[in-house]
Amino acid sequence: MNHIRPDTRPLYMLVIDRIKELSSSGEWSPGTRLPSEFELAKQFGVSRATLREALRVLEEEGLVVRRHGVGTFLAERSVVRAGIEQLFSVTEWIERANRVPGTVEKQVGEMLPTEQDRDRLGLSERESILCMTRIRTADGDPVVYCEDRIPTRVLRHGWRGFDGSLFELLEAAGRPIAYAQTEIKPVAYHDTVFPALDVPAGEALLLLEQLHFDANDQPVLLSSNYFRTDTFHFHVLRRRP
Structure with missing residues (x-):
């Protein structure tokens, strides 16, 4: 009994x-x-x-x-608990949960921005962006699918061979991130992301779309990060006005 x-x-x-x-x-x-x-x-x-x-x-x-x-x-995976009041990189979130961050299936290329990219990043029609797609891992488990867009001029001399935190890369380039505007959206299905993160049927992902700014209020990074909800639990402290 x-x-x-x-x-x-x-x-x-x-x-x-x-x-x-x-x-x-x-x-x-x-x-x-x-x-x-x-x-x-x-x-x-x-x-x-x-x-x-x-x-x-x-x-x-x-x-x-x-x-x-x-x-x-x-649960099959240990959970990363993260408050969204403070701005951490995916690498920092994973490390703060005492797990080992990693990257697989990274793709980086220079391309022309969409009209929406130009508007949000403040680009001229002739400027290009670096588009980076990565699967971030925690202890080897795929947990976040990252799509990042950065003006090429911001990282003109320091992005090749990069593997790690974009926040650290931007800081080394003299453009450290100060704050971000964030939208949080549930995602019921995505034909690329769900298979990449091995998400079972019936579960959802949490999408954080963020526009990051440097200390001079200049946009330097536009990111779309898809988080496994069985691995990442976000919370926020709310106060009455």
């Missing part, structure tokens, strides 16, 4: 502890589909309301993943 004996803490916290124990002991391995809510509640000797609260907390912590119409699973 796995019934939980109450102590001074709320009962749902004991359920959380028990599920973590089953995970850490190897009895439930990463990716395991959990029994139904009815079966789990019966197994632990708690109400379904208590069980749901425990699963809600575990989902927020990134330890379980709920797939609508499929079930609840133990």
Whole structure:
């Protein structure tokens, strides 16, 4: 029997502890589909309301993943938790989660900007941009698909052979990023990005579209970063005015 004996803490916290124990002991391995809510509640000797609260907390912590119409699973990847009040690069976000950042399938080329690129980056019709596409990894797992556009004049002498943080590259070029305008969008499907990040059917990605500025308020980087939602959990501190 796995019934939980109450102590001074709320009962749902004991359920959380028990599920973590089953995970850490190897009895439930990463990716395991959990029994139904009815079966789990019966197994632990708690109400379904208590069980749901425990699963809600575990989902927020990134330890379980709920797939609508499929079930609840133990997460297969450790979660990168990131506040979006502060501006970090993808590399910094991964490192702050004590994971090792990497890059695969990088493509870099010089091209003419679209009209939208010219408007947002403040370019003339004759100026070109560097377009970089990369898959960023955490401990070898593909977790972010990055599309970055930079005015060629900004990195004219320092982009070849680059492999790492664009923030660091721009700082070395004398154009450190000071702030960014950000739009956050859910993405239900993308025929290039989803296969590249090995996203299973029924899950979504989170897209951060950002226009980055240097200390002189000049735009230097336009990025579209697609994040795996089972790996990245973003949060923001909100205050009443």
